Each structure stands twice: as structure tokens, then as C-alpha cells.
Amino acid sequence: MRRLTGLDHLDHEFATTWPTYELDPKTRALLGYAKKLTETPGAVDDADFDALRAAGWDERGIYQANALISFFNFSGRMEAASGLPMDGPQLAEQLVKML
DSSP: OOHHHHOTTOOTHHHHHHSSOOOOHHHHHHHHHHHHHHHHHOOOOHHHHHHHHHTTOOHHHHHEEEEEEHHHHHHHHHHHTTTTOOTTTTHHHHHHOOO
């Protein structure tokens, strides 16, 4: 996300605070879609893809976004189901203790 927005100071909290940032419409559309795909995947429909296209995303970009969002959702759920610690400042310390 840092590369996409050019905001090098972003941290892990950006995942929940992004609506408060000034973002270009293309980025905002993608983040809104990612939120919907993550929280309510069954509610995604053609209108969501139309909105991404209207914001400037092409078919390749939409496909790549779907692949990345889906992968991170999958890996996050696998980590949670395996009892691995969530990302955050103490992650390295927790991983060392687990080893």
C-alpha cells in the first residue's frame, strides 16, 4: 500500500483507518472493494466490478487485485486457524518464542 499511495509512513493500522485518508478515487475504489471481498465475499457482484472499471481499473488490474486479496485472506485465515500470532509490533518476539 505504501508504494501505491506514495505514503511511506503508513503502518498496519492503515488497514482499518484508510477511509479517513485523502486518497485518489482509483485507490479508494480498490480499498472499498477489498473490504467488501474480505468481509462479505458472497455480496460481491457485477456492480462492484463495474465500479472498479469506472474508477480506472482494467481487467488485468482487477484480476491481480482479486488474486492478492484472496491470497491474503486465505493466508490470514490459515494463520488464525493454526494459532499463529497476528501481525503487529510484537510479531517477531512471539515468533521467536514459538521456535
